[in-house]
Amino acid sequence: MSKDRSSKNTMENSGLSADEQLLFCNARPEPYKPYSIKAVEDFANWARANSLWILAFGTGCCSIELRPLMTARFDISRFGIAGRPTPRQSSVFIIGGYVSVKTLKRIIRSYEQMQGPKFIIALGSCPANGGMYFDSYNTINQFDLYLPVDMYVTGCMPRPEALLAAIMELKEDIKVGNCDGANRYVENLDWYKANQKKVIKNWDMPDYNW
Amino acid sequence: MNTLLDRLATDFGIYDISDRKPAITTLKVEKQQAERLIRELRDREGYTHLNFITCIDYIEQGIFTLVYMLHNYGDKSTLGVEVDIDRENAEMTSIHTLWAQAWTYQRELREMFGINFPGSPRQEEDFCLEGWDDIPPMRREFNTKTYSTETFGHREGRVSEDPREHMKAQLYPTRGGDN
Ligand code: SF4
Numbered sequence: 358m359s360k361d362r363s364s365k366n367t368m369e370n371s372g373l374s375a376d377e378q379l380l381f382c383n384a385r386p387e388p389y390k391p392y393s394i395k396a397v398e399d400f401a402n403w404a405r406a407n408s409l410w411i412l413a414f415g416t417g418c419c420s421i422e423l424r425p426l427m428t429a430r431f432d433i434s435r436f437g438i439a440g441r442p443t444p445r446q447s448s449v450f451i452i453g454g455y456v457s458v459k460t461l462k463r464i465i466r467s468y469e470q471m472q473g474p475k476f477i478i479a480l481g482s483c484p485a486n487g488g489m490y491f492d493s494y495n496t497i498n499q500f501d502l503y504l505p506v507d508m509y510v511t512g513c514m515p516r517p518e519a520l521l522a523a524i525m526e527l528k529e530d531i532k533v534g535n536c537d538g539a540n541r542y543v544e545n546l547d548w549y550k551a552n553q554k555k556v557i558k559n560w561d562m563p564d565y566n567w
Numbered sequence: 568m569n570t571l572l573d574r575l576a577t578d579f580g581i582y583d584i585s586d587r588k589p590a591i592t593t594l595k596v597e598k599q600q601a602e603r604l605i606r607e608l609r610d611r612e613g614y615t616h617l618n619f620i621t622c623i624d625y626i627e628q629g630i631f632t633l634v635y636m637l638h639n640y641g642d643k644s645t646l647g648v649e650v651d652i653d654r655e656n657a658e659m660t661s662i663h664t665l666w667a668q669a670w671t672y673q674r675e676l677r678e679m680f681g682i683n684f685p686g687s688p689r690q691e692e693d694f695c696l697e698g699w700d701d702i703p704p705m706r707r708e709f710n711t712k713t714y715s716t717e718t719f720g721h722r723e724g725r726v727s728e729d730p731r732e733h734m735k736a737q738l739y740p741t742r743g744g745d746n
Contacts (some may be wrong), residue, residue, distance in 0.1 A: 421569055458694070458696075458697070459696070459697050462697070484627075485722070486722035486724075486725045487715075487719070487721075487722065487725070489734045491715065491721075491725070492708070492711050492712040492715050492716075493711065493715060494711045494714050494715060494721075495696070495700075495704070497719045497720060497721070498715065498719040498721065499720055499722050502720065555718075556718060556719065557697075557698070558697070558698030558699075558700055559693075559697050559698030
């Protein structure tokens with residue numbers, strides 16, 4: 358490892374020990390640049406909108422609503438959407454309800470490991486404003502301080518139909534190129550990281566989990 | 568049951584017996600006698616199962632009450648052993664030698680109430696919370712609302728309604744919220 362690891366385009370990774378720092382990539386993520394020809398970008402957006410894979414990661418009680426979507430009654434696969442077991446294979450992260458600080462850390466890890474294009478749907482009132490856990494010592498009150506949200510679904514808990522409607526709307530938004538959450542995250546990375554580190558006090562992972 | 572309780576009362580200085588629920592009897596015992604009593608109940612009286620250990624914070628009296636809930640599979644009776652300990656420098660004898668699962672409860676009590684169990688394994692490690700740096704959150708002097716607002720912020724526009732008044736107004740709008 359003779360390569361100079363500190364430059365403007367790297368992250369500090371100060372939560373890791375000197376040995377561990379050598380094990381992780383410390384490059385800064387870069388925003389996605391759309392295709393210069395509009396028709397190509399539109400086509401790409403159409404393709405993205407029709408290839409949504411949900412990460413199977415339920416954070417709170419709202420994620421119960423994901424189960425009926427997978428099975429016969431609401432059957433989300435008729436829209437060409439299915440669940441995936443790992444972040445690397447998924448493009449939609451549904452934040453299923455309240456987010457404790459401990460879970461937030463795992464959410465950040467998983468989200469950063471997802472490959473673009475990626476989108477976040479925040480389900481329920483808990484990620485939006487704290488919901489009924491607004492006074493808990495352990496759950497965050499505004500999810501969009503920590504990760505960018507593309508679509509909110511209100512309710513406690515929202516019905517599966519509401520989630521379906523949100524996914525349909527997300528598709529429309531992706532088609533017109535409105536879902537730039539992942540880019541917002543990368544462009545304002547320092548702001549997001551500062552917020553994340555304010556609540557996650559034992560930050561013992563790389564600053565960006567490639 | 569009663570003969571057992573009478574004998575224990577004199578041997579272990581039990582100073583209060585109550586039947587708050589028909590199926591559960593609770594004994595109050597001094598801190599110094601507690602481990603000996605629990606050991607006796609486990610080894611001689613058939614209370615071989617530890618249901619749970621928990622803590623009640625009586626901040627007004629400056630004490631924590633630890634509750635050891637024991638179960639007897641023979642006569643299907645449940646017995647609670649209650650021990651009062653000081654809130655300041657709270658400390659209690661560890662019973663992890665009696666039941667290994669007591670570790671877990673004791674780690675939890677340490678994290679949530681700040682009670683020390685000297686000798687109990689893995690006491691220093693984080694249990695549920697990661698990197699907690701405030702007073703233990705289950706102590707009643709900890710103000711969880713203040714902490715939450717300071718740490719996690721408050722979403723502008725969020726309002727709280729009194730549920731009773733709100734539902735009255737929703738259900739009986741013509742009566743001006745008065746039914
Ligand atoms: S919004 Fe309601 S159902 Fe969803 S996680 Fe919060 S409390 Fe649970």
